[in-house]
Amino acid sequence: xxxxxxxxxxxxxxxxxxxxxxxxxxxxxxxxxxxxxxxxxxxxxxxxxxxxxxxxxxxxxxxxxxxxxxxxxxxxxxxxxxxxxxxxxxxxxxxxxxxxxxxxxxxxxxxxxx
Amino acid sequence: xxxxxxxxxxxxxxxxxxxxxxxxxxxxxxxxxxxxxxxxxxxxxxxxxxxxxxxxxxxxxxxxxxxxxxxxxxxxxxxxxxxxxxxxxxxxxxxxxxxxxxxxxxxxxxxxxxxxx
Numbered sequence: 006x007x008x009x010x011x012x013x014x015x016x017x018x019x020x021x022x023x024x025x026x027x028x029x030x031x032x033x034x035x036x037x038x039x040x041x042x043x044x045x046x047x048x049x050x051x052x053x054x055x056x057x058x059x060x061x062x063x064x065x066x067x068x069x070x071x072x073x074x075x076x077x078x079x080x081x082x083x084x085x086x087x088x089x090x091x092x093x094x095x096x097x098x099x100x101x102x103x104x105x106x107x108x109x110x111x112x113x114x115x116x117x118x119x
Numbered sequence: 120x121x122x123x124x125x126x127x128x129x130x131x132x133x134x135x136x137x138x139x140x141x142x143x144x145x146x147x148x149x150x151x152x153x154x155x156x157x158x159x160x161x162x163x164x165x166x167x168x169x170x171x172x173x174x175x176x177x178x179x180x181x182x183x184x185x186x187x188x189x190x191x192x193x194x195x196x197x198x199x200x201x202x203x204x205x206x207x208x209x210x211x212x213x214x215x216x217x218x219x220x221x222x223x224x225x226x227x228x229x230x231x232x233x234x235x236x
Contacts, residue, residue, distance in 0.1 A: 009161075037223065048210060049162070049227040094161055098223060105216070105223045106152060106175070109161030 007032045007099055011110035018085055019118050026080040026113045028095030033073050036098040036105055040069050040080050043092045043112070052093075053080070085117045121145060123228035125211050131234045132201055139197045140231045144213030151194050152225060153186055154210040155179065162210055168194060169216075201235045208232050 008031045018024055028038070037056050041049040053062045053069040055078065061070040068081040082089060092114045096107035124143045132138050144151050149170050154162035165184070166176045170191040180186075183201075188194040198205055209232075212225040 039224065041227075046232070048229040049212075051224060051226060054224045096161075098225075105150070105214070105225075106164040106167055107154075107162070107212075107225060109163070111159070111161050 007035075007097060007108045009095060009097055009108055009110040011093075011095055011113050013113060014111065015114040015116075017116040017118065020085060020087060022085050022117075023081070023083050024085055024115075026082070026093050026095075026115070028078040028080070028110055030076045030078075030097050030108075032099070033076050034099075035073065038069075038071055038078050038095065038097050039107065040067075040078075041094045041096065043094060045092075049094065082115075085115075087117050087119050089117050090115055123211055123213050123226055125209075125228040125231050127231055128229060129232045129234075131236065133236050134203060135200055137197065137199045138201060138233065139195055140209055140211075140233075142194045142196070142211030142213075142228060144192070144194070144211070145215075145226060146192075148213035148215045148226075149191070150214045150216050150223065151188055152212040152214075153194070153196055154212065156208045156210060156230075157206075165196075165209075198233075201233075203235045206233055206235045 012027045040052045055071040066083040092112040094112040096109045098105045151168045153165040156162040168188040183199045208230045210230045211228045214223045214225045216223045
């Protein structure tokens, strides 16, 4: 059974720092991995999707890497800003069957202090 | 707006009442998912449609829950005889999966927050 873990659970940094959020998964037979952002009480915004055959994806100040064999992904945020404050969720799309449902971690709550 | 929409955004109901939520996916998307999220937790998969066919239901979905996607476009999720434990954010997502595009990136709506008193 696929399990997804995110470390740390919470992170507080001063504005301008570069930071890394970690995601690990137990079954390497994934189809893809997505990173999402969630603001309090709101829905989910897709940030980056990495196919299982890919190593990394970049969007602006965000870079996500994937090491499928070791079951790990990292989300790197460069030059953090107070507007980056949110919960970041990692989700993997499983390989069993074709439904591609997402299995989620509990998220990392990020606070960027001005 | 061409994103996923959900209605209502908030629903407060009394225990024992029935509620129905609606999800309108991105128009060309053939896959639709329902997830549930409780406070401080990640979302949990509930059910999945490909076009109008419901292909998987989670064991989380008791007999009180039913979902439909009658014409392969919008979907409804109904909860009968609501319980306080049903209080959660109900999230809908859609994706496009065909032979030419295999990414299946899921796009989420704003969610419906259900409070059962």
